[in-house]
Amino acid sequence: MMDPSDSELIERTLKGDEGAFAELVRRYQSAVWGTVHRVLGYSSENEDAVQEVFLRAYAALRRFDHRYPFGPWVTRIATNYCIDQLRRKRSRKVQLWSELREHEQERLLRDLSMERGSAEGASGTGDPEGYVRVARALLDGLNPKYRAAFILREVDDKDYSEVAAALGTSEVTARVRVSRARAELQRKFRAYLSSCGAGERER
Amino acid sequence: MKRACALLDRYRDGELDDAGRESFERHLAGCGECRARLRLLDNLVRALKMEPVRTVDLSARIARRAFAPAPTWYTLVASCFPPRLALAAAALGVLLFVFAWFLPGSRTVSAYTEYEKLLNEAEASNLAGRLLVQNDSELLLQLISQEE
Numbered sequence: 009m010m011d012p013s014d015s016e017l018i019e020r021t022l023k024g025d026e027g028a029f030a031e032l033v034r035r036y037q038s039a040v041w042g043t044v045h046r047v048l049g050y051s052s053e054n055e056d057a058v059q060e061v062f063l064r065a066y067a068a069l070r071r072f073d074h075r076y077p078f079g080p081w082v083t084r085i086a087t088n089y090c091i092d093q094l095r096r097k098r099s100r101k102v103q104l105w106s107e108l109r110e111h112e113q114e115r116l117l118r119d120l121s122m123e124r125g126s127a128e129g130a131s132g133t134g135d136p137e138g139y140v141r142v143a144r145a146l147l148d149g150l151n152p153k154y155r156a157a158f159i160l161r162e163v164d165d166k167d168y169s170e171v172a173a174a175l176g177t178s179e180v181t182a183r184v185r186v187s188r189a190r191a192e193l194q195r196k197f198r199a200y201l202s203s204c205g206a207g208e209r210e211r
Numbered sequence: 212m213k214r215a216c217a218l219l220d221r222y223r224d225g226e227l228d229d230a231g232r233e234s235f236e237r238h239l240a241g242c243g244e245c246r247a248r249l250r251l252l253d254n255l256v257r258a259l260k261m262e263p264v265r266t267v268d269l270s271a272r273i274a275r276r277a278f279a280p281a282p283t284w285y286t287l288v289a290s291c292f293p294p295r296l297a298l299a300a301a302a303l304g305v306l307l308f309v310f311a312w313f314l315p316g317s318r319t320v321s322a323y324t325e326y327e328k329l330l331n332e333a334e335a336s337n338l339a340g341r342l343l344v345q346n347d348s349e350l351l352l353q354l355i356s357q358e359e
């Protein structure tokens with residue numbers, strides 16, 4: 009027997025079939041976990057975020073146009089939710105960066121500005137958790153809209169039309185946001201470098 | 212910043228044709244600024260992609276919550292008080308109920324009241340034909356993000 013299509017599940021959900029909605033959630037929850045984690049960063053609150061995204065989707069489900077795929081629509085709800093959370097709780101992420109000792113900061117910054125594959129560079133074998141910390145510290149300083157755009161494009165590898173769909177903007181706006189995020193990240197990275205006195209090593 | 216630096220995004224996104232790519236790569240050889248940005252992005256993105264995403268199956272719990280009856284004013288009031296105060300809360304609730312009964316549209320308090328308000332706004336704007344030209348869910352979410 010063939011698995012029911014998304015739109016069949018949606019129809020059954022709207023008729024009151026709880027199991028059908030559970031199946032729909034099962035199909036898309038890992039995508040939503042991913043969006044929440046990548047945009048917001050790891051937190052024990054992510055579970056609440058995932059639930060909230062699907063409850064919002066459920067609340068809006070009867071207005072969902074079945075001709076469109078469900079995945080991008082729920083990604084959009086997730087993205088909106090995350091941006092909103094970032095706006096409300098700027099202090100959600102503790103100061104991971106400042107928790108690091110000065111020499112750790114300097115080493116990570118030096119690694120991150122190195123060419124791929126260099127012996128102690130960010131080749132993935134060095135200190136992945138440390139790099140993630142730096143990346144998170146830099147991302148935390150970005151405008152939530154730029155940050156979401158950057159994650160969708162660079163980390164989730166979505167093309168600009170998908171980024172635009174998730175953000176609810178035009179493709180041009182999506183491009184502008186990704187481009188600004190890239191430039192901002194470099195600017196903030198420089199600021200960190202100079203605060204560690206490691207600036208001359210960047211080039 | 213040189214003019215060619217503006218092509219960095221197109222280059223990173225793999226959108227330049229062969230000739231464009233070659234000329235940007237010549238630019239890169241002489242532009243430390245662009246080189247540094249590309250290197251940094253490479254390294255940051257690689258680190259972020261390696262980060263494992265923890266997932267837990269929430270499907271049954273979410274479906275149960277979605278299908279639970281919307282909390283009504285008395286369950287909300289009751290949940291604010293310890294059991295010994297429940298009676299007082301119930302009495303207060305009766306008063307509130309009598310009051311609320313005469314307010315149009317406030318007979319139940321849904322967890323998604325604000326959200327539903329937005330849905331209704333979107334529906335109202337359908338009259339202006341706006342929903343005919345785009346997916347209504349997109350318009351909805353626009354309304355919601357404006358609101359936020």
Ligand SMILES: [Zn+2]
Pocket residue numbers: 213215216238242244245246
């Ligand atoms: Zn340049």
